[in-house]
Amino acid sequence: xxxxxxxxxxxxxxxxxxxxxxxxxxxxxxxxxxxxxxxxxxxxxxxxxxxxxxxxxxxxxxxxxxxxxxxxxxxxxxxxxxxxxxxxxxxxxxxxxxxxxxxxxxxxxxxxxxxxxxxxxxxxxxxxxxxxxxxxxxxxxxxxxxxxxxxxxxxxxxxxxxxxxxxxxxxxxxxxxxxxxxxxxxxxxxxxxxxxxxxxxxxxxxxxxxxxxxxxxxxxxxxxxxxxxxxxxxxxxxxxxxxxxxxxxxxxxxxxxxxxxxxxxxxxxxxxxxxxxxxxxxxxxxxxxxxxxxxxxxxxxxxxxxxx
Amino acid sequence: xxxxxxxxxxxxxxxxxxxxxxxxxxxxxxxxxxxxxxxxxxxxxxxxxxxxxxxxxxxxxxxxxxxxxxxxxxxxxxxxxxxxxxxxxxxxxxxxxxxxxxxxxxxxxxxxxxxxxxxxxxxxxxxxxxxxxxxxxxxxxxxxxxxxxxxxxxxxxxxxxxxxxxxxxxxxxxxxxxxxxxxxxxxxxxxxxxxxxxxxxxxxxxxxxxxxxxxxxxxxxxxxxxxxxxxxxxxxxxxxxxxxxxxxxxxxxxxxxx
Numbered sequence: 001x002x003x004x005x006x007x008x009x010x011x012x013x014x015x016x017x018x019x020x021x022x023x024x025x026x027x028x029x030x031x032x033x034x035x036x037x038x039x040x041x042x043x044x045x046x047x048x049x050x051x052x053x054x055x056x057x058x059x060x061x062x063x064x065x066x067x068x069x070x071x072x073x074x075x076x077x078x079x080x081x082x083x084x085x086x087x088x089x090x091x092x093x094x095x096x097x098x099x100x101x102x103x104x105x106x107x108x109x110x111x112x113x114x115x116x117x118x119x120x121x122x123x124x125x126x127x128x129x130x131x132x133x134x135x136x137x138x139x140x141x142x143x144x145x146x147x148x149x150x151x152x153x154x155x156x157x158x159x160x161x162x163x164x165x166x167x168x169x170x171x172x173x174x175x176x177x178x179x180x181x182x183x184x185x186x187x188x189x190x191x192x193x194x195x196x197x198x199x200x201x202x203x204x205x206x207x208x209x210x211x212x213x214x215x216x217x218x219x220x221x222x223x224x225x226x227x228x229x230x231x232x233x234x235x236x237x238x239x240x241x242x243x244x245x246x247x248x249x250x251x252x253x254x255x256x257x258x259x260x261x262x263x264x265x266x267x268x269x270x271x272x273x274x275x276x277x278x279x280x281x282x283x284x285x286x287x288x289x290x291x292x293x294x295x296x297x298x299x300x301x302x303x304x305x306x307x308x
Numbered sequence: 309x310x311x312x313x314x315x316x317x318x319x320x321x322x323x324x325x326x327x328x329x330x331x332x333x334x335x336x337x338x339x340x341x342x343x344x345x346x347x348x349x350x351x352x353x354x355x356x357x358x359x360x361x362x363x364x365x366x367x368x369x370x371x372x373x374x375x376x377x378x379x380x381x382x383x384x385x386x387x388x389x390x391x392x393x394x395x396x397x398x399x400x401x402x403x404x405x406x407x408x409x410x411x412x413x414x415x416x417x418x419x420x421x422x423x424x425x426x427x428x429x430x431x432x433x434x435x436x437x438x439x440x441x442x443x444x445x446x447x448x449x450x451x452x453x454x455x456x457x458x459x460x461x462x463x464x465x466x467x468x469x470x471x472x473x474x475x476x477x478x479x480x481x482x483x484x485x486x487x488x489x490x491x492x493x494x495x496x497x498x499x500x501x502x503x504x505x506x507x508x509x510x511x512x513x514x515x516x517x518x519x520x521x522x523x524x525x526x527x528x529x530x531x532x533x534x535x536x537x538x539x540x541x542x543x544x545x546x547x548x549x550x551x552x553x554x555x556x557x558x559x560x561x562x563x564x565x566x
Contacts, residue, residue: 013566051407054566073311076409087400103321104408106314148404 001065003029003078003156003187004050009059011045019045021211022059027204029064029155032182033189034202034219038301042211043191044084047160051081063156077105080154082145084161084191090134094125097133098148105152112151119147122177139166143174156187163197175201199223199293207297209304223292226265230289233259236282245275260289318410319418326422330388331429337388338430341380345434348376349441352498364500364531370444374452374525375497378459380434382492382517385427385460386467386484389419393471394480402564412558416468416551423464424457431456444528451536452527458543459520465550472554472563496521501533516546 004027011020019042027033037043048054050061052068061068066075088097095116102112120126123143128136133144142162149157159178163171171194178201182188192198198205198219205222207215215222238256245251249272250262263269273283330337353369363371396402405415446452470483495517501509512518513534523539526532532539557563 048566052565053403053406055561073409073411076407079407081407083403085400087403089396089399089401100321100325101404101408104318104405104410106309106311106317106409108309108317 001029002026002062003031003064004189005060005062005065006046006050007060009046009049009061010057011042011049011054012057019211020049020056020059023208023211023213025206025213025216027156027187027189029187030182030185031187031204032179032202033187034198034205035189035191035208036195036198036205036297037191037208041209043208044160046208047081047083047158047189047191050158051079051083052076077152078155080149080152080157080186082142082149082157082159082162084164086141086145088133088141088144088148091132093130093132094120094136094144095129097144098151101148102151107152115151115153116147119150123147139170142166146174146177150181154186156189157181158189158191160191161193162190163192163194171197195293195297196291199291207300209301210308212304214304215300219293222296226292226296228262228264229292230260230262230295231269231286232289233261233276233286234284235259235276236284237280239281243276243279243281245272247271247275314409315411315414318408319414319421322405322410322415322418323421323425326388326392326419327425329392329422330426337384337426338433341384341430342433342437345376345380346437346440348372349438353441364502364529366529366531367442370442370529371500371525372498373438373442373444374528375495375521377431377434377438378456378517378521378524379492379497381427381431381456381460382463382520383484383488384430385423386463386470386488388426389423389464389467390470390474390480390484392422393419393468394474394477397471397474397564398477406564412555416554416558419468420461420464423467424460427460427463428456431460446528447530448527450527452524455520455524455527455540455543458540458547459524462520462543462547462550465547465554468554469550469557472557474563491515491517496533516542519543 004025006023006025008022008024009020010018010022012018023042023046035043035046045054049056050063052072061075063075064078066078068075092100098116098120099109099112102115103109107115117126120129123146125140125143125147128140133141136144142164146159146162162178163174166174175197178188190198190202202219205215205217205219206213232254235257239253240256242251242253247267248264249267252260254260261272263272276283349369352372357368357372360368362368393402470480474480494512495515496512501512501518504512519534519539519542522532522534523536523543526536
C-alpha cells in the first residue's frame, strides 16, 4: 500500500507560473522519504497541495488510498504536517495550541491530555506548556510544530525543513525522535536543505527541479551512481609536490600537509593508501570534501539546468 | 467514535477558542462599547433627549435605547469575526484548521459562534447599563432575544466575508467605517423614519439595519415603523444569502488557499 500516490499533478499559479508540470510520485507505507530540490523547484507547492493548502490545477493525490477529490476528510485525517514557517497563534500557550489541534481532528479531550503530555515531554516542552508560543526560542517553536502534528497520530507525517535554524545538538535529538516515530510505523516525507540529514535518515528519495521529478529511487541506488568521491587527506609528512601515484586517482595539492583526491568508482581507497605508504607518506586523518548526496544533488540539478 | 462526534469536538474547539479570544482581552473587547453606549445614553438620552421631547409617544431615551443596544450587537459581532478571521490569516494559524479534517461548515459555525457570543455579551452588558438611564419593561422577551441573536449572526457572517477578502489591517476597518457605521446611524436608531419626507422614507427601506432596529425596538417597546413579519423575513433572507456566500468562499478557498 502507498502512503502517498501522486499522479500527473500540475499547478499553474494565477500569474501563469507553472510550479508543477505533471509529476508522478509514490511513497510506500512506512517509508522515510526525502523530497529534495533547490529553492523554487516546486517542493512547497507539492506539499501545499498534499496538505490541501494549495488548490491544484489538475492531477490526483491519494493519501492511504483516499483520493482527495473524493474523500478529502478521510485523506486529511491520515496526514500530519510540520510546515516550514511557524503557523500557530503566538499569543496562545503551548498546551492550548496542542489541545486545539487535537480538537480539530476530533480527538477526545482525555486522549488529547495524555498525548500532549507524552509528546511535550518527548520533545522537551512540558515545562513550557503554559508559556505563550511567542516566548519560545526558534528551536522550541519547531518542536512545538512537531508535537502539534503528532497529536492525532497521523499515519503520514510531512516534515518541511523541520531542522532549519536548529543547532546541531538539537538537530541530532530531533533525528533520533523522527527515526523513532518512523520505526513505530509512521511514514515520513522529509524536505530539507541539509543533505547530510536526508542521506542519514531517508531510505528513498525524489529530487524535484523546475516542476519536474528528475530523480526518484532508493537512497542506496542513487548514491551508488556517484562516479567518484572527493576526499581531503591530512598528511603527517611535509610535501612540496604531488606524489606520483598509479591509477586514475586525481590529486591536488592544497598545502604542504593537505591533499585532495578524487577516487573513481572503480578504484578503492586502499589502493591509494598503500601507494602513499610505500612513498613514506602517512595519513593523519581524512574527510569527505562534500557530502555524497550533496555532490549528486548538485550534479543532477546542473545537468537538468543545462538540458532545459 | 462517529464522524459526527468528531465534527462536534472540532466545532466546540473552534467555538471555545473564539470565545476565549475575546474574553481574555475583555478590557479591549467588552468594556469600550459599554462605555461608548453609556455616553450615548448620557448625552443623547439625558442631556439632549430631554430637550427633544417625545418620539412615537415615548421619551427620547426610551426610544433610542433598543437601537443603541442593537448598534452594540452589530458592531461587535462584525468586529469579532473580521478581526479573528483576518488575524488567523495574517499569522497563518488558519492553516491549522485548513489542514485538519473539518468540513468548512464547521469552521464557519465556529467563527460565527464567537461573533454571536461577543455581540450578545456586549448587548447584555449595554442593556444592563441602560437600566441606570431608563426604566422600560420588555414588551416581548422572545422577540428581543431572537432578533438580537439573528442580527449578531447576520453581522458575524458579514464580518467573515470581510475577513476573507481583507489583505491588510486597513481592509478590516474600511467596511465598518464607510458602510456599517453610516447604515447603522441611518437605520432609525436615533429617529423614527416617519419624521423623514416620503422620498427618504422609501430610501430608508433599502437599509437592512432599519428592519433589525425596528423589530428589536418592537420587542422592547411594542412600537415599530416596519411590519414585524417583513422585518424578520428580511433578516432571515440576508442570513441565508450571506451564509451561502460564506460557504462558497470557504469551499473555493478564496483568500485562504493559493
